[in-house]
Each structure stands twice: as C-alpha cells, then as structure tokens.
Amino acid sequence: MAVEKMALAKAINESLRRALETDPKVLVMGEDVGKLGGVFRVTDGLQKDFGESRVIDTPLAESGIVGTAIGLALRGYRPVVEIQFDGFVFPAYDQIVTQLAKMHARSLGKVKLPVVVRIPYGGGIGAVEHHSESPEALFAHVSGLKVVSPSNAGDAYWMMQQAIQSDDPVIFFEPKRRYWDKAEVNTEAIPGPLHKARVVREGTDLTLVAYGPMVKLCQEVADAAAEEGRSLEILDLRSVSPLDFDSIQASVEKTRRLVVVHEAPVFFGSGAEIAARITERCFYHLEAPVLRVGGYHAPYPPARLEEEYLPGLDRVLDAVDRSLAY
Amino acid sequence: MTVESTAARTTRRSAGTTGGTAGKRTTAKSTAAKKPAAAKKSPSGEPELVQLLTPEGKRVKSAAYDKYVTGITPEDLRGLYRDMVLTRRFDAEATSLQRQGELGLWASLLGQEAAQIGSGRATREDDYVFPTYREHGVAWCRGVDPTNLLGMFRGVNNGGWDPNSNNFHLYTIVIGSQTLHATGYAMGVAKDGADSAVIAYFGDGASSQGDVAESFTFSAVYNAPVVFFCQNNQWAISEPTERQTRVPLYQRAQGYGFPGVRVDGNDVLACLAVTRWALERARGGEGPTLVEAYTYRMGAHTTSDDPSKYRADEEREAWEAKDPILRLRRYLEASNHADEGFFAELEAESEALGKRVREAVRAMPDPDHFAIFENVYADGHALVDEERAQFAAYQASFADGEGA
Numbered sequence: 068m069a070v071e072k073m074a075l076a077k078a079i080n081e082s083l084r085r086a087l088e089t090d091p092k093v094l095v096m097g098e099d100v101g102k103l104g105g106v107f108r109v110t111d112g113l114q115k116d117f118g119e120s121r122v123i124d125t126p127l128a129e130s131g132i133v134g135t136a137i138g139l140a141l142r143g144y145r146p147v148v149e150i151q152f153d154g155f156v157f158p159a160y161d162q163i164v165t166q167l168a169k170m171h172a173r174s175l176g177k178v179k180l181p182v183v184v185r186i187p188y189g190g191g192i193g194a195v196e197h198h199s200e201s202p203e204a205l206f207a208h209v210s211g212l213k214v215v216s217p218s219n220a221g222d223a224y225w226m227m228q229q230a231i232q233s234d235d236p237v238i239f240f241e242p243k244r245r246y247w248d249k250a251e252v253n254t255e256a257i258p259g260p261l262h263k264a265r266v267v268r269e270g271t272d273l274t275l276v277a278y279g280p281m282v283k284l285c286q287e288v289a290d291a292a293a294e295e296g297r298s299l300e301i302l303d304l305r306s307v308s309p310l311d312f313d314s315i316q317a318s319v320e321k322t323r324r325l326v327v328v329h330e331a332p333v334f335f336g337s338g339a340e341i342a343a344r345i346t347e348r349c350f351y352h353l354e355a356p357v358l359r360v361g362g363y364h365a366p367y368p369p370a371r372l373e374e375e376y377l378p379g380l381d382r383v384l385d386a387v388d389r390s391l392a393y
Numbered sequence: 394m395t396v397e398s399t400a401a402r403t404t405r406r407s408a409g410t411t412g413g414t415a416g417k418r419t420t421a422k423s424t425a426a427k428k429p430a431a432a433k434k435s436p437s438g439e440p441e442l443v444q445l446l447t448p449e450g451k452r453v454k455s456a457a458y459d460k461y462v463t464g465i466t467p468e469d470l471r472g473l474y475r476d477m478v479l480t481r482r483f484d485a486e487a488t489s490l491q492r493q494g495e496l497g498l499w500a501s502l503l504g505q506e507a508a509q510i511g512s513g514r515a516t517r518e519d520d521y522v523f524p525t526y527r528e529h530g531v532a533w534c535r536g537v538d539p540t541n542l543l544g545m546f547r548g549v550n551n552g553g554w555d556p557n558s559n560n561f562h563l564y565t566i567v568i569g570s571q572t573l574h575a576t577g578y579a580m581g582v583a584k585d586g587a588d589s590a591v592i593a594y595f596g597d598g599a600s601s602q603g604d605v606a607e608s609f610t611f612s613a614v615y616n617a618p619v620v621f622f623c624q625n626n627q628w629a630i631s632e633p634t635e636r637q638t639r640v641p642l643y644q645r646a647q648g649y650g651f652p653g654v655r656v657d658g659n660d661v662l663a664c665l666a667v668t669r670w671a672l673e674r675a676r677g678g679e680g681p682t683l684v685e686a687y688t689y690r691m692g693a694h695t696t697s698d699d700p701s702k703y704r705a706d707e708e709r710e711a712w713e714a715k716d717p718i719l720r721l722r723r724y725l726e727a728s729n730h731a732d733e734g735f736f737a738e739l740e741a742e743s744e745a746l747g748k749r750v751r752e753a754v755r756a757m758p759d760p761d762h763f764a765i766f767e768n769v770y771a772d773g774h775a776l777v778d779e780e781r782a783q784f785a786a787y788q789a790s791f792a793d794g795e796g797a
C-alpha cells in the first residue's frame with residue numbers, strides 16, 4: 068500500500084528509513100538516536116536495521132555533532148543530524164551559522180554541504196525550560212540555510228526526502244506537539260517543490276498563514292469562524308526560508324486580509340518579514356494591516372503559563388475580528 | 394550491559410592526592426589504539442578508586458585521604474546518614490508526585506546520594522555551588538528548602554530561588570553551561586582575594602561538551618579556585634560513558650594541568666574526604682581539581698525516560714549491592730555508632746518530610762498570568778510594557794464578555 072495513515076513522527080522515521088535504504092551515503096547522527104531511537108522515538112529501529120556506522124549515537128556535544136557532520140559532508144556523506152530539543156541547538160549555532168551556512172559561498176560554489184539538521188521545536192507539551200522554543204527566525208535570518216517545517220505526516224515524509232536530497236543545508240523544524248497526530252502518507256506520490264506553500268483550505272474573507280504546529284490551530288480557527296459565517300483561507304507555508312511570497316500574494320489578492328500565526332515571539336519574527344513584503348506587494352489590495360499572532364517578547368514561560376503564552380483559538384479569532392473590523 | 398562490562402569501563406587507578414597528574418603511566422599509547430582500549434581491571438575486578446567504606450560497610454584505610462575525615466564523630470556520621478535518607482525520601486516523593494500528575498517531570502538522584510551529600514557537606518558556607526538539574530542532595534546540604542526545587546518541575550517557574558541566599562546557583566538544563574559560570578565566579582573570588590572555593594557539578598555526558606573543555610582551560614590558565622565534581626553515573630540518557638570518552642574521566646584533568654581523582658561515588662565518607670581535599674587546594678591557591686565520583690543512576694534518566702530500551706536489569710541489581718545508604722548503615726551498626734532508636738526516629742522524620750513535600754506541592758499556586766512579563770529586563774523595556782498592556786486588555790475583554 069502506498070497510502071497509509073501514520074503519525075508524523077512515524078512518517079519521518081519511514082522517510083529516514085527510505086533514505087538510508089536508497090542512498091548509502093545517508094547517515095543519521097545525534098544523541099540517543101541509536102538504541103533508544105531518540106527521545107521522541109523518531110529514529111526508532113533504524114540502528115537495529117542499518118547498524119552503528121549508519122545510525123550513529125554521538126557524544127553529548129551539539130557543536131561536535133554539527134561540526135563533524137560538516138566534515139562528513141565534505142567527504143561526500145549526507146548526514147541527517149538530530150538536535151534533541153530546540154533549546155539545545157545553541158551550542159551548535161556557531162557551527163551552523165559561521166560554517167554550515169557559509170561554506171558553499173566561500174568556496175565559490177565548489178563545496179556543497181547536504182546536511183539536514185532536525186530540530187523538534189515548539190511548545191504545548193508541558194516541558195521544562197529550553198524544551199519549547201521556536202527559534203526558526205534566528206536561522207531564517209542567516210543566508211545559506213534553508214528552513215522548513217512540515218505540519219502533517221504526509222508533508223513530513225516528503226519534505227524529509229527532499230531535504231536530504233537538497234545540496235544545501237536544511238534546518239528541519241519538527242513540530243513536536245504534532246508528532247503523534249496521524250495523517251495519510253502517500254509514499255508513491257510525486258511531491259510538489261519543497262518550498263511551495265499549500266492551500267489547506269479555501270476561503271474568501273481573510274487569509275491565515277501558518278506553518279508547523281500552528282496549521283492545525285488555524286484549521287480549528289477557520290472552523291469556528293465558519294460557524295459565524297466567515298470564510299477563512301489557510302495557507303501552510305511549509306518553508307520559512309525561502310518563503311513562498313507568490314502563494315501568499317495570490318491568496319491576499321483574493322481575500323484582502325492577512326493574519327500570520329506562529330509560536331515564536333512576534334518581535335523580529337517570521338511574521339514581520341511576511342507583513343513587510345506583503346504590504347509592499349499588495350498595498351492596494353489590503354483592506355487591513357497585516358496582523359501577527361505569536362509569542363511575547365519574554366522568555367518561554369514555565370509550563371503552567373504556556374497556554375497564555377502560546378497562540379490559541381481565541382487569540383487568533385481575536386486577530387481575525389480585528390482585521391475584519393477595518 | 395553486564396556487570397563485567399561496567400567494571401571494564403573503568404581502567405586506571407587514581408594515584409593518591411595528585412590523582413591522575415602523575416604522568417608516569419604508559420596509557421597514552423594504548424588509548425590511542427583504533428578500538429577503545431580493553432580496559433584493565435584491578436585484581437579484584439572492581440574499579441580502583443578512593444574508597445574509605447567498602448560496600449559491606451567496612452572502614453578501609455587510605456594513606457592519602459584519612460586525614461580529611463579524622464575529626465569525624467559518630468554524630469557527624471549519623472548526620473551524613475540522615476542527609477542521605479531524607480534526600481532519598483524527598484526524591485522518592487517527587488517521583489511519585491510526578492506519577493500522580495503533580496509534577497511535569499522529575500530527574501531522580503536515586504543512587505547518587507553519597508556523591509552529593511559527601512561533596513555537599515564538604516563545602517563551607519561561603520563556598521559557591523553550581524549544580525546541574527539533579528543535585529537535590531547538594532541543595533539539601535546548602536540549606537535550600539527542598540520544596541523550592543519542585544517549582545520548575547511542576548512548571549510554575551524556571552528556577553525560583555535566590556541563588557545568593559544559600560550560595561547555590563539555579564539549576565541548569567543546558568548541559569555543561571554552568572561549568573564556565575563556576576569558573577568565572579571562581580576567577581572573581583580569586584580577584585577579590587577571598588579564600589572561598591567554588592564547586593561545579595556535571596555528568597559524564599556533559600564532559601563531552603565544549604563548554605566543559607573550555608572551563609577546564611580557563612580554570613587552569615587562571616588558576617581558578619574551582620572544583621569540578623563530575624558524577625559519573627554511567628549513563629547520559631541512553632548512552633554509556635564509553636560513548637563520551639576513551640579514558641577514565643578523571644584523567645582528562647592531566648591534559649589541562651591539574652589533578653584529577655576518581656572516588657567511589659557510593660561511599661559518602663570518601664566523597665567527603667576527597668572533596669574536602671579538593672576544596673582546600675582551591676582555597677589554598679592551588680587551582681582547580683577534577684573529581685570523578687564513580688556512581689550509578691539507579692532510576693530512569695528522568696520520568697520521561699525508559700531505561701529498559703537500552704540497559705539490562707542486572708546492571709542495576711549489581712549496583713544495588715553497592716547502595717550508598719545501606720553501606721553507611723552497615724558501618725554505623727557494626728561500629729555501634731547508631732542504635733535502633735536513631736533509625737526509628739529517622740524513619741519518622743522521613744515520613745514527616747514526605748508529608749510536608751506532598752502538601753507543599755499540592756498547595757503551590759499556579760503563577761499569575763502576568764508573570765510572563767515579569768523580570769524580562771532589569772531596567773524595563775517599552776515593548777514588554779506594551780505587550781503586557783495588550784495582554785491585560787485582551788484578558789479584560791473576556792471578563793466583559795462573560796458579564797454581558
């Protein structure tokens with residue numbers, strides 16, 4: 068069967084399995100990815116089937132993980148590394164920003180670094196600090212990196228294939244609170260381009276733009292709005308860098324209103340970039356300023372406050388109301 | 394993982410007070426071999442380390458370290474025992490509170506009581522402690538109310554105690570970061586001409602982090618009065634120590650130019666003696682020391698972890714025979730330093746602590762929603778003020794809606 072319902076984590080597992088099977092140069096690396104199968108079990112069973120030289124438990128050192136992955140890539144391998152949680156990518160940030168992102172340019176295109184950095188990200192799972200953050204803007208700001216985030220199992224499966232096949236480094240943000248959500252995965256589909264946004268739902272009154280964990284929330288928002296007679300269009304960006312501005316523009320030209328939703332802090336976030344560009348591109352189409360819903364300019368709060376911090380149904384609906392009120 | 398291979402992971406002996414710095418050994422070549430060096434065993438088959446109490450509770454002599462515990466009285470020994478028992482009780486209570494949904498997560502110290510109480514009791518009031526996230530026993534020694542440790546695990550705060558009231562820094566989740574803070578703090582102590590010392594805790598997994606290597610470099614170069622206390626509990630989540638290092642960890646110190654010692658981490662007396670020695674070196678201007686407390690994490694890494702995926706039950710059973718609390722109890726009983734009455738009283742005290750912890754956790758209020766915006770900046774920030782105001786207006790809009 069080419070179409071199967073599976074959880075998002077399982078879809079990534081299947082995708083990694085396929086990559087390991089089809090390309091002997093693909094490696095999976097990270098802390099606890101072997102016997103344990105990763106703390107979220109995304110790499111479950113891979114070491115058993117592909118051995119310790121393909122699925123590598125690394126020392127507890129993120130700079131080391133990314134730095135050696137760069138070396139392996141220089142030698143012709145295609146490492147897929149796991150950073151255990153969002154907040155732990157920072158020891159590796161130097162390697163990612165100063166080396167991984169820049170080497171292709173510095174070598175005048177001679178060197179390619181097909182490295183995928185997988186990062187479970189975002190909140191909503193009641194974790195302690197540094198386990199719930201959304202640092203995608205910090206990476207999108209850096210040229211030389213691609214930054215993507217699937218929102219469902221089917222996309223996760225194919226986007227991982229495409230990320231591994233990409234000759235550029237890809238920061239692959241996995242929405243950890245959606246790991247257990249099931250969706251259909253067609254392992255024989257011909258996927259669209261990695262960076263193309265997807266219209267999740269058509270609508271006429273307002274466009275909601277989201278990616279990763281917030282796409283599901285936007286679907287709930289659109290359902291709730293529909294009960295009030297409002298027709299919302301939802302765009303799942305799938306990629307934060309590059310950003311598919313054409314798809315957003317097309318949608319905004321139709322609905323004339325845009326609300327961007329992400330978990331990361333709004334200030335200097337990806338919504339700011341979207342708002343600025345769309346204002347530029349669609350100035351005469353817009354009936355309202357582009358609004359953003361996201362986190363505050365404050366540290367990610369302790370678990371008992373995260374529901375206040377994270378965008379929820381009401382906060383997005385509130386923004387929808389404000390936009391429609393213009 | 395069998396008992397043999399656990400013992401086999403440990404190789405070289407610590408050499409008295411200068412530990413791994415002796416430099417006479419011919420280990421460099423063998424460790425440079427392609428495969429991880431087949432670890433040498435001592436004649437007994439056990440790792441060789443500083444030990445003052447055997448697992449059977451027998452007092453053994455140590456020419457180098459006995460002098461650090463000569464003045465110890467039966468009362469002191471009972472105190473160490475009490476500390477370990479109460480810390481274990483606190484830990485067990487937290488574990489069950491997690492299972493009951495009162496805590497989001499718990500990192501248990503089960504099995505590491507001797508390493509923590511021994512080293513913690515070696516510190517002086519004016520010393521400063523930089524823990525990771527499992528140092529509940531050290532916190533106890535520093536006089537931090539154990540219920541204060543639970544806030545972050547319950548999810549009501551991200552730390553929640555004033556590090557300066559007990560010279561016990563906040564827990565650090567990002568692995569290894571605090572070793573640099575400890576080093577910098579120690580550099581400050583030295584600059585001030587003070588004679589206190591600093592101690593930094595971390596795990597065997599953390600030893601792989603660049604920050605830890607950098608803290609070794611800085612502390613050595615600036616001769617900082619800091620003790621690096623590595624609790625080698627054999628595992629970093631699912632990865633055994635040999636996934637982090639090919640030489641016994643205490644030997645790392647040699648390459649940085651300061652002594653390293655391996656101590657039996659399940660022997661509270663030895664941990665006390667070795668840490669006192671290391672802290673005295675620091676106070677005396679002799680610079681950093683690395684202490685590797687060779688111990689075992691008896692439970693899961695945290696309550697989210699499932700050790701059955703990666704380790705065999707027999708390994709834990711073998712370590713249970715070296716239980717730090719049992720060991721001291723045997724010694725106390727054999728030497729008539731404690732009677733039935735003491736143990737019974739302690740049991741009652743332990744029950745009371747358990748009850749107090751349960752009640753305190755259940756009574757812990759959820760934080761005020763506006764806490765999100767508190768203490769983001771010391772000087773304040775216009776954007777935070779603006780977002781707080783928006784948040785307030787938004788909250789108020791619900792109240793209006795409900796009223797209407």
Ligand SMILES: Cc1ncc(C[n+]2csc(CCOP(=O)(O)OP(=O)(O)O)c2C)c(N)n1
Pocket residue numbers: 098127129151155158527566567568595596597598599600626628629630690694
């Ligand atoms: C920089 C960083 N990477 C990964 C993690 C996730 N993590 C938390 S604890 C841990 C293992 C730590 O092992 P060790 O240092 O031996 O200490 P132990 O928990 O065994 O006491 C890992 C990988 C983290 N907290 N920080």
